[in-house]
Amino acid sequence: MNNEELTQILSDSIAFTSNIDKNLFTKMGVKRGLRNEDHSGVLAGLTRIGDVVGYERQEDGSLKPIPGKLYYRGLDVEELVAGIQKENRLGFEETIFLLLSGRLPLKEELEATKSLIAETMPLNHMATMNILALQGKNIMNILARSVLELYCYDENPDDISPNNLIHQSINLIAKFPTIIAYAYQVLRHDVRGRSLHVRLPHPEKSVAENFLFMMKGPNKYTELDIKILDLALILHAEHGGGNNSTFSVRVTSSTETDTYSAIAAGIGSLKGPLHGGANVKVMGMLEDMKKNISDWEDANQVDEYLRKILRKEAFDKTGLIYGLGHAVYTISDPRTGLLKEMARDLAKEKGREKEFALMELIENRIVEVFRESKKSNAKANVCVNVDFYSGFVYDAIGLPTEVFTPLFAMARIVGWSAHRIEEMNFSSKRLIRPAYKNVRELQGFIPINERK
Incomplete structure (x- = not known):
């Protein structure tokens, strides 16, 4: 038997081994996809970070649809955006501080946050060279590999103390735009035969502008381009603990693994077309x-x-x-x-x-x-x-489709980081470990010469 024949036999078996009667899910009370019969999510945890509201539960248990609301640390996102826009400034860095700390920053805290993120955006020489050497047409995969590699440059990668978790979170939030921009430049060069541009981020520019600069070069974007990208980053930064990628980060974090492994799990989840694409x-x-x-x-x-x-x-x-x-x-x-x-x-x-x-x-x-x-x-x-x-x-604003989903990750890394920190610091921590009911009938061992 050759390799192709063996592969075909194993492939043909999938129809049998993976076939489970849908009626069994209802009979055994299984919430498929962690969704209730009314399509609401199964309550799997508590959080103080974000809230996604689309309905109200009535006294009879039914759901009443209402206009959607999104809250970051108890603050209505519509109010957050309106306040920032009224003052005619960018707000992603402020959102980062809000989600990590639980409150809006003071003026000096906001300026310090902007400076810290901008100063942390550049990659070291080895990390840059490794990204330039990576092959592949999917930037999400390159992002995940690069995040795992950053573990090697961290002096305390497995330290899960609050101070180190914040340090790692800021480092990843700051470096995501650079990794994504460089990964795209490599793809553009290798696949399309275009010039390779590796631009250093500017310490005085915002996250949104630095990303446009690293992607497109100087004088190739407008003020409105910067503002709307900044808004998109704010709106995608967090969406509660129940979305698939954030839940993946929390599940992985509950094992007390390192930050880089947990965030890589989130990237893998977000990459799926049913979530981030x-x-x-x-x-x-x-x-x-x-x-x-x-x-x-x-x-x-x-x-x-x-x-x-x-x-x-x-x-x-x-x-x-x-x-x-x-x-x-x-x-x-x-x-x-x-x-x-x-x-x-x-x-x-x-x-x-x-x-x-x-x-x-x-x-x-x-x-x-x-x-x-x-x-x-x-x-x-x-x-x-x-x-x-x-x-x-x-x-x-002139961004290629290859970075659409990575842009989602560039924003959501903020929420992922906040949820990981919360998961790691619960007073009653517990490994997230749900149950699966086996419905395969038992079988006995048959001597190899008697098998048909």
């Missing part, structure tokens, strides 16, 4: 719509295209409308509205108003078409999520 899919769907809809202002044509998607006749034929729906938000995603308003200004600056108008039309029609298609009000409480506009924003 949705905005890339939205852009692909939008491009396909632009090609197949002759009149971008015709709601009937938009409706028909959306119906074709739901019937698995258009785009990737999965039946999924990307950018629609969320595990918690029902009526609205608060991040969407905040990003959309600035995206409108961006569309004007970049001469992409017609494309933005098409996206608004899709947004206005998408829920109604979905409701009509499902022929039920039970699933009518869906809304456009932040992924619907974030891909457009990144594309409009």
